[in-house]
Amino acid sequence: MFDHLERARLATLPTPIEDAGRPTVGGPRVWIKRDDLTGLGGGGNKARKLEFLCGDAVARGSKALLTVGASQSNHCRMTAAAGARLGLEVHLVLSGDAPAVGEPRRGNQLLSEMFGAQMHHTGAAESHWGELEVVREALTDSLAAEGLAPYSIPIGGSTAVGALGYALAFEELIDQFEAQGSMPRAIVFTSSSGGTHAGLLAGRAALIASGRLTLDSAPDVVAIGVAKGVNLGLPDVASLANDALALMDLDATVDPDDVEVDPNWMGDDYAVPTEAGTAAIAWxxxxxxxxxxxxYSGKGLSGLLGLVASDRWGADDDVVFIHTGGWPALFA
Known part of the structure; x- marks a missing residue:
């Protein structure tokens, strides 16, 4: 399904699954899929997306990568690391203001600086992603005029090409559970820009179409929404998944009814901590x-723990939480 696609080998794969026990008496066994250990630039889910995005960029002859994100964006940090690995110039369009003169960068910004990225601070609020995309488009035009043939990546790397990373991750996860003689009832993860979600649904549809899984045996794919857009159905995750399936040359379809987003764990807004998220981080x-x-990941885990406490799954079920990374933000 993937051999005909351009891919830059950037991630340390496969990532392990670890037993987290049963958070509640009589509840399901929870597993942690350690995508915080993908290796590239401190790890995280974006390494999987960047393998296909950067493969496409190199194939197109791009000399620069350009993307956007919140002030402590994990995606931006990992794009900077990918550029360093591949010898590409990297430009990051970020929310918020630049540090004051003499003030050191922290967290993901510190790492992005170490990887050699050029940061463009917009002053935009953390959740005003539209402002970031406007600046990205203008900067893309400017870099193109300089002859850099920039590869311009929307927020989160959430394109059909980027989603391929999690279509492949779905197959990897199923391989791991089959090897230990079990099958998860559900895969739970954090979602903000929709690309990871689309990829997982594409991978699920691909394995059902191949006959390896059935509708009854395939795990549910449950997103914990932590941004207003994804909680309102933006982007169209099913459409993005189907675009990824088309790139995979597969006759398979994701239906809008397959898309499940739980919006109850975001709190007041994107990047605003919640009590449940803080408790999940401690857990x-x-x-x-x-x-x-x-x-990101703390809010997603709070959603998983909340669903476990509500008895959505029983003692005979295995549930996987994909740990998508984000630890550098703890130091900001």
């Missing part, structure tokens, strides 16, 4: 030594 740290952040 992860004390249960397995897992590091999660308040913007």
């Amino acid at each position: 992860a740290a004390t249960t397995g030594g897992w590091l999660m952040d308040a913007v």
Whole structure:
């Protein structure tokens, strides 16, 4: 399904799955899929997307990568690392203001600086992604005029090409569970820009179409929405998944009814911490030594723990949480 596609080998794969036990008596067994250990630039889910995005960029002859994100964007940090690995110039369009003169960068910005990225601060609020995309488009035109043939990546790397990374990750996860003689009832993860979600649904549809899984045996794909857009149905995840399936040359379809987003764990807004998220971060740290952040993975885990507490799954079920990374933001 993937051999005909351009791919830059950037991630350390496969990532392990770890047993997190049963958070509630009589509840499901929870597993952590350690996509915080993808290796590139401190790890995280974006390494999988960047393998296909950067493969496409190199094939097109691009000399620069350009993307956008919040002030502590994990995606931007990892794009900077990918550029360093591949010898490409990297430009990052970020929310918020630049640090004051003499003030050091922290967290993901510090790492992006170490990887050699050029940062363009917009002053925009963390959740005003439209403003970032306007600047990205203008900067893309400017870099093109300089002859850099920039490869311009929307927020989160959430394109059909980027989604291929999680179509492949779905197959990897199923391989791991089949090897230990089990099958998860559900895959739960954090979603903000929709690309990881689309990729997982594309991978699920691909394995059903191949006959490897059935509709009854295939795990549910449950997104915990942490941004207003994805909670309102933007982008169109099913459409993005189907575009990814088309790139895979597969006659398979994701139906809009396959898309499940739980909007109850975002709190007031994107990047605003919640009490449940803070409690989930503490649970992860004390249960397995897992590091999660308040913007993304911590809120996603709070959603999983909340669904477990509501008895959505029973004692006979296995549920996987994909740990998408984000630990550098803890140091900001």
